[in-house]
Amino acid sequence: MSEDTSKRRLGRGLAALIGDIDKATPEEAVASPVMAADRRVPIEFISRNPRNPRRHFEEEDLRDLAASIRQHGIVQPVVVRTIGDQRFEIIAGERRWRAAQLAGLSEVPVLIRDVDDRTALEIAIVENVQRADLNPLEEANGYELLMAEHGYTQNDLGEIIGKSRSHVANSLRLLKLPEGVRDMLAQGDLSAGHARALISTPDPEALARTVVERGMSVRDAEKLAQRAIEGVRPSRPAKEKDADTLALERSLSDRLGLSVTIDHKTGGGQLKIAYSTLDQLDDLCRRLDRTP
Template identity: 75%
Template sequence: MNDDHSKRRLGRGLAALIGEMDQPVAETVASRVTADRTVPIEFVSRNPRNPRRYFDEDDLQDLASSIRQHGIVQPVVVRSVGTDRYEIIAGERRWRAAQLAGLADIPVILREVDDRTALELAIVENVQRADLNPLEEALGYEQLIAEHGYTQNDLGEIIGKSRSHVANSLRLLKLPEPVRDMLSSGELSAGHARALIPTSDPVSLARSIVAKGMSVRDAERIAQNDIKAQSDPSGAAAGPRPAKDADTLALERTLSDSLGLEVTVNHKASGGHLRIAYRTLEQLEEICRLLERR
């Protein structure tokens, strides 16, 4: 219980720190965020655990041009990792652009934090700035869960998102590598990717979606057809089944996004059934808690 309370307090503290770091430029210039010191750029290294992996080269070049003209307006947040050596917590993009701009020194804010807090800060900063692609975000959550024992509820409090948002992000890690690559590059959105998770051949379907420029609704429709084909490969027992109407598909999507779990609705004139698929006891317990509140 005390550990849960500590995590909640830590989450609020992280959010406050990042909120201070993420003020508009005008406030930053007015020393809302000021550098602790200036250090040689070669003394600063990237954090290998930073969830952000992709940096657009054109964007970096544009930022480098701005830095050549105006300098670094917002300091890079770092921690000590040795004598006169620093590791980036937040601001790797600015550090990379500063290198391209040929800066010898950069302004930094020094924070003495452990590995866990450094990773949390990096995730919070990137999520609040919308700098992570959906896969990077999911990998960051997975790392905190695996290495530091956080639950989905803990993460939701730290990053200021719902538990269902965290659960939906983590579901993306079930996809095969080629689909995850398309998600990282932006060829697929998170909505497209989530629709493919329960299908028999996500890679082929993903390539078809990208090639045809399908919407998320189109992706959900072909994914649903694939799932039906899995449940009745012959299609002969009951003849061709009518496709679900748009309202039913929208209801499934809404419920799935709300719970962070796969929800299937089968409705007929005489009634129907709703199926919620879970994979862990934690997910089952969360469903039970939600039902008990009703």
Template identity: 75%
Template sequence: MNDDVSKRRLGRGLAALIGEMDQSTPVGESPKAVSPDRMVPIEHISRNPRNPRRYFDESELQDLSSSIRQHGIVQPVVVRTVDGNFEIIAGERRWRAAQLAGLVEIPVIVRDVDDRTALEIAIVENVQRADLNPLEEALGYELLVAEHGYTQNDLGDIIGKSRSHVANSLRLLKLPNPVRDMLAAGDLSAGHARALVSTSDPAGLARTIVSKGMSVRDAERLAQNDIKAQTQPASMPKMDQKDSDTLALERTLSDALGLDVTINHRGSGGQVRISYKTLDQLEEICRLLERRS
């Protein structure tokens, strides 16, 4: 989905805010200045505690701080008023770097938005700029679902992503904390992590994947073998491992549906199993099948 379509889906008010913040600069060109509403003392500005972004690379902050010392802040921080002070809607990285640079005040754009819109903007801006790691993205989606009643379809429309992308992101939150930490640190990709969701020992398998430098395809084979061992009675002989084409097809269907899909061959036929946990997920499967009938 292109940026114009996703912004239209955001609604005119939110799209306008995103447009103000989306002042990207082509390589080789000087940054374009955006007019601020006012200058605000930096101590009167605080971060949004619900901003999904938690990790800020220290070396990148130092580089940005050096640039700010030399050129100032070209793109103002977008804020809203909260209890007489200002809370960041977008631009926390610039605010942090400005503090490192020793600035006493920074330029801001002030917008009057509620908690829900502030969270939407923070997530959309960071997702569009690929600033969130997969875990931060999933936690941001979870906040919109838990606190503001969004469905996965709603989130897909707002963020400009497919429903299956949202569903697959939320599946990562089923993982235990050690695996989440590896995901946040970049030791595991989202593809590695998704393969571990239904396994018996996600943390142990994650350590194996990292230590051996396994590809996503290798991680899927490892996870599939673990899942088969869970479901296969000890008295039964071990089934042959699935071939790479079958595993790839399982992954493709799982990603498309945002649900666990298992394929088992039986001679010239076989069985496709789609696992769901809620009636909403079942209804979504039915809608997808009806559209193709």
């Protein structure tokens, strides 16, 4: 995908596709319960997008939103696309659609947009990322879908979602974790920082349980992971790295999107960069080959 194509899509923005509905003040929202809708559609004619990266919806939040909908209606229309005769698929707004069902609504206001699979997935990811509605694993799965099925690069994704390439790379690294660790991450027991610290360890799932049980900080999880990588049992004393070295490792890892280890020794030391795929190695070589 060319940079120009990515920027042209980006230039349209969510406002062009969805409308300026996010800019409404609370007073305007109450005064005009439904804004900028194209039409109202029976709720049973709408289905969720099976490729929407968001999978988890808090029941309590849905109940609160349903109560608000009963009082004020749906302020922000659900964005949909046509998928058949009088059938629609959600592009953005699945949470509002679910809450509307809880509220007992028979119809919901919609904005109808004629977009392809790639653009629909892109909008769903951008909207959820901007609103911080995705957990780290859902975000990573969304990026992987765009890359695997629609040819996006990490740089393309960074442009589209307004994040750095290293942010995208670090998100994708979470998908390498064992299923048990990914479950803890999805449930919120582990943060993305905790999870990234465990990726290169021999037994991430065992360490993740230790981190959760002990309520460890990210810094403590990094120290635990480093001891495991060095082959030292967590209960045995080990020489800890100083804060500056750990900070430098984190900084380089975030910038490169790869696991970086620094080992100081008498008269020198070692800088280790771990990669998992040839694409990562090629990307690293290209960055090292760049002239100032």
